[in-house]
Amino acid sequence: xxxxxxxxxxxxxxxxxxxxxxxxxxxxxxxxxxxxxxxxxxxxxxxxxxxxxxxxxxxxxxxxxxxxxxxxxxxxxxxxxxxxxxxxxxxxxxxxxxxxxxxxxxxxxxxxxxxxxxxxxxxxxxxxxxxxxxxxxxxxxxxxxxxxxxxxxxxxxxxxxxxxxxxxxxxxxxxxxxxxxxxxxxxxxxxxxxxxxxxxxxxxxxxxxxxxxxxxxxxxxxxxxxxxxxxxxxxxxxxxxxxxxxxxxxxxxxxxxxxxxxxxxxxxxxxxxxxxxx
Amino acid sequence: xxxxxxxxxxxxxxxxxxxxxxxxxxxxxxxxxxxxxxxxxxxxxxxxxxxxxxxxxxxxxxxxxxxxxxxxxxxxxxxxxxxxxxxxxxxxxxxxxxxxxxxxxxxxxxxxxxxxxxxxxxxxxxxxxxxxxxxxxxxxxxxxxxxxxxxxxxxxxxxxxxxxxxxxxxxxxxxxxxxxxxxxxxxxxxxxxxxxxxxxxxxxxxxxxxxxxxxxxxxxxxxxxxxxxxxxxxxxxxxxxxxxxxxxxxxxxxxxxxxxxxxxxxxxxxxxxxxxxxxxxxxxx
Numbered sequence: 001x002x003x004x005x006x007x008x009x010x011x012x013x014x015x016x017x018x019x020x021x022x023x024x025x026x027x028x029x030x031x032x033x034x035x036x037x038x039x040x041x042x043x044x045x046x047x048x049x050x051x052x053x054x055x056x057x058x059x060x061x062x063x064x065x066x067x068x069x070x071x072x073x074x075x076x077x078x079x080x081x082x083x084x085x086x087x088x089x090x091x092x093x094x095x096x097x098x099x100x101x102x103x104x105x106x107x108x109x110x111x112x113x114x115x116x117x118x119x120x121x122x123x124x125x126x127x128x129x130x131x132x133x134x135x136x137x138x139x140x141x142x143x144x145x146x147x148x149x150x151x152x153x154x155x156x157x158x159x160x161x162x163x164x165x166x167x168x169x170x171x172x173x174x175x176x177x178x179x180x181x182x183x184x185x186x187x188x189x190x191x192x193x194x195x196x197x198x199x200x201x202x203x204x205x206x207x208x209x210x211x212x213x214x215x216x217x218x219x220x221x222x223x224x225x226x227x228x229x230x231x232x233x234x235x236x237x238x239x240x241x242x243x244x245x246x247x248x249x250x251x252x253x254x255x256x257x258x259x260x261x262x263x264x265x266x267x268x269x270x271x272x273x274x275x276x277x278x
Numbered sequence: 279x280x281x282x283x284x285x286x287x288x289x290x291x292x293x294x295x296x297x298x299x300x301x302x303x304x305x306x307x308x309x310x311x312x313x314x315x316x317x318x319x320x321x322x323x324x325x326x327x328x329x330x331x332x333x334x335x336x337x338x339x340x341x342x343x344x345x346x347x348x349x350x351x352x353x354x355x356x357x358x359x360x361x362x363x364x365x366x367x368x369x370x371x372x373x374x375x376x377x378x379x380x381x382x383x384x385x386x387x388x389x390x391x392x393x394x395x396x397x398x399x400x401x402x403x404x405x406x407x408x409x410x411x412x413x414x415x416x417x418x419x420x421x422x423x424x425x426x427x428x429x430x431x432x433x434x435x436x437x438x439x440x441x442x443x444x445x446x447x448x449x450x451x452x453x454x455x456x457x458x459x460x461x462x463x464x465x466x467x468x469x470x471x472x473x474x475x476x477x478x479x480x481x482x483x484x485x486x487x488x489x490x491x492x493x494x495x496x497x498x499x500x501x502x503x504x505x506x507x508x509x510x511x512x513x514x515x516x517x518x519x520x521x522x523x524x525x526x527x528x529x530x531x532x533x534x535x536x537x538x539x540x541x542x543x544x545x546x547x548x549x550x551x552x553x554x555x556x557x558x559x560x561x562x563x
Contacts, residue, residue: 079457111459121450125472135458138468184454191458 027054030195030225031076035090038071038080045071047249048090053242055095058217058226060240060257062233064272068249069229073197076227077113078106095194111139114188118200120180122172122187128164131172131183135191150190158186159216178209185216189224196220198228202235214239233273237261245269320544324537332538337504337520343531347539349506353421353515356507357500358486360425365432365489366482370471372433373440373478378466389441395434401494403427408498421507421514424500428489435485443477444470480554487550491543493518517543 029052038046046068053059061069074080075088078099092099099109122131130137132151141147151168155161160182164175172183181201188196198217202210217226217239230236236243237257244254245268253266264270271277331346338345372392376385407427412419447470455465471478496502501513502523517539524536 077457079453082453082456107456107459107461109459110457115453115457117450117453117457119450121448121454123451123454123469123473125469125475134455134469135460138455138458138460138464187454187458 027052027057029053029093030055030095031227032093033090034093036072036075036092037089038068038075039087039089040083041085045249046075049251051244051251051254053225053227055225056221056223057241058221058228058239059242059244059254060236061227061229061244061246062231062236062272063246064277065231067246069246070199072246073199073227073229076195076197077110077115079110079115081106111135111191112193113195113197114191114193115197116181116184116188116199116201118203120177120184120204122175122180122183124171124173126172127169128172128175128183129168132186132190134187139191154186154190157189157216157220158182159212159219160186176209178205178212181205181209181213182216185213185220189220193224195225195227198226200229200231203231210235233261245272247272317544320537320541324534324539324541327534327538328541332535336506337524337532337535340527340529340532345535347515347517347520347535347542349503350515350517350520350539351542353500353503353507354490354517356421356510356514357425357428357496357516358490360421360510361428361432361489362482362486364426364429365436365485368429369433369436369485370440370478370482372437373444374466374471376437376441377444378470389438392434392437396438399494400431400492401497403431404495404497404499406430407495412499416511418511419499419501419513421500421510421512424496424514424516427495427499428492431489431492431495432485435488436481439481439484440474440478443474443481446477447473476557480558483550483554483557487547490546491518493522 031051031053033049033051036046036049037044049072061073063069071080074083075092076094076099080086080088088100094109094113097104122128123134126134129151132154133141133147136147136150152161155164160179163179164170164183172180175183181204185196185201202213205213214235217228220226221241228236228240240257242254243257243260245252245260245264245266247268253260253264253269255265260269261273264273329346331344332348333346333351334348335344335346336349337347372388376388380388404427407423407430411423411426451469451473452465455469456462460469496516496519500516500519502519503513503515505515507514521536521539521543524532524539527533527536
């Protein structure tokens with residue numbers, strides 16, 4: 001057992017640099033990580049990951065629970081800094097800039113890199129309309145005309161406008177689960193970020209609501225770079241252009257989604273995809 | 279194993295069950311009964327003295343009948359306002375610190391001291407205010423000193439309730455706000471504190487209700503005053519103080535007014551609690 005373990009680790013180590021294939025590298029990179037490791041205290045949750053995430057495409061991150069995919073995602077907008085005891089080594093370039101350079105403020109980064117969470121979290125004290133523009137308002141935009149325009153545009157982008165246009169003043173939390181999640185997407189989109197990070201955005205939704213969010217992801221990728229963490233391999237297959245497979249804190253493979261699901265280069269990826277473990 | 283034996287066992291078990299139920303009910307009644315007794319007694323003794331004069335006139339000299347406690351009622355509200363100026367901002371922001379900013383070790387120390395302060399007898403607060411304010415220049419008993427003593431008392435009360443309601447705010451809201459690039463302090467004030475506003479207001483009201491009846495901290499700070507207070511640097515009347523003074527007075531008229539004052543205080547506490555119940559109906563936060 002110990003032997004197979006170490007063999008696995010060795011094969012991962014040799015393949016780490018080869019994980020990002022040429023088809024990925026030919027795209028403009030939104031993110032590029034170099035030896036990125038994340039530590040929770042003494043535990044290395046993400047281990048020396050080198051990958052590049054293509055701009056204006058959907059990249060899915062899949063892998064079994066605890067493989068470090070959410071942790072990795074939270075590093076991309078420095079949300080991991082909120083976790084006590086978390087620290088990183090290595091670097092992340094975002095459109096060529098080092099995200100961790102000391103002169104970059106995490107608050108500024110998060111305005112450019114939006115995030116949608118597993119559990120929908122509209123602000124409970126705000127109406128639907130107020131929720132959408134909360135980020136803008138609290139970042140100092142007061143012009144009512146601008147706010148109103150951005151609110152409608154964002155709700156339309158989130159495919160929610162037609163459902164809520166008549167009761168924009170109702171509390172955000174009065175919506176159904178799927179609508180709440182799209183409201184959260186509208187709220188993130190309203191900031192006009194360059195990147196949208198999604199941490200299992202559909203895991204609490206029923207299939208119909210999931211379908212709507214997935215359609216939305218297809219619409220949004222024309223404007224944004226989207227990185228989506230998902231437990232659901234079918235979802236990765238349906239809505240992503242590229243798929244990264246993480247296992248035990250390591251990036252095993254990143255390639256076009258079609259290739260990952262039909263002809264993966266790594267044995268572990270194939271085993272996971274075909275349901276032999278995980 | 280005869281049927282009679284079984285019946286005996288059965289009735290003995292029923293008896294024990296009934297006995298335990300009875301003891302529990304008796305204890306529950308014993309908890310609520312004093313409130314009912316106090317309220318009924320206050321109504322009997324004080325209701326006749328609660329009239330228009332009571333709310334509009336100041337006390338008559340001893341021995342004369344008539345007069346009221348208007349100055350004490352206004353005095354109590356003045357003291358509550360002064361106490362709030364100290365107690366609410368420090369208490370709420372301290373609670374925000376505990377919930378949103380403090381590290382585990384600092385929080386442990388702060389909570390420990392806040393809990394000790396919550397248990398400090400109220401007369402000790404009076405002594406502290408006396409030593410810190412009354413005996414330093416400009417010397418003298420004053421509304422400020424009384425308000426400060428009550429304000430100090432409010433701080434740990436409000437701090438702990440604020441912390442508790444803020445901790446009930448789900449972390450998802452903080453993360454959502456921070457992920458929108460909203461700065462930490464705006465997230466704290468505009469998202470977290472706003473979400474928990476009802477709970478914070480409840481904590482403040484309960485603290486106010488609690489200190490509004492305090493007598494001991496006022497004995498050697500606000501001192502009491504049988505006339506209107508014209509200057510906050512001077513002694514000021516307060517309902518609990520007036521009740522205390524009139525209750526031990528030899529004049530029957532003043533004793534009745536003391537009962538009436540007590541009735542007003544209890545009624546206010548009662549109304550505040552009903553209001554708080556209405557405010558927090560449904561959700562805890």
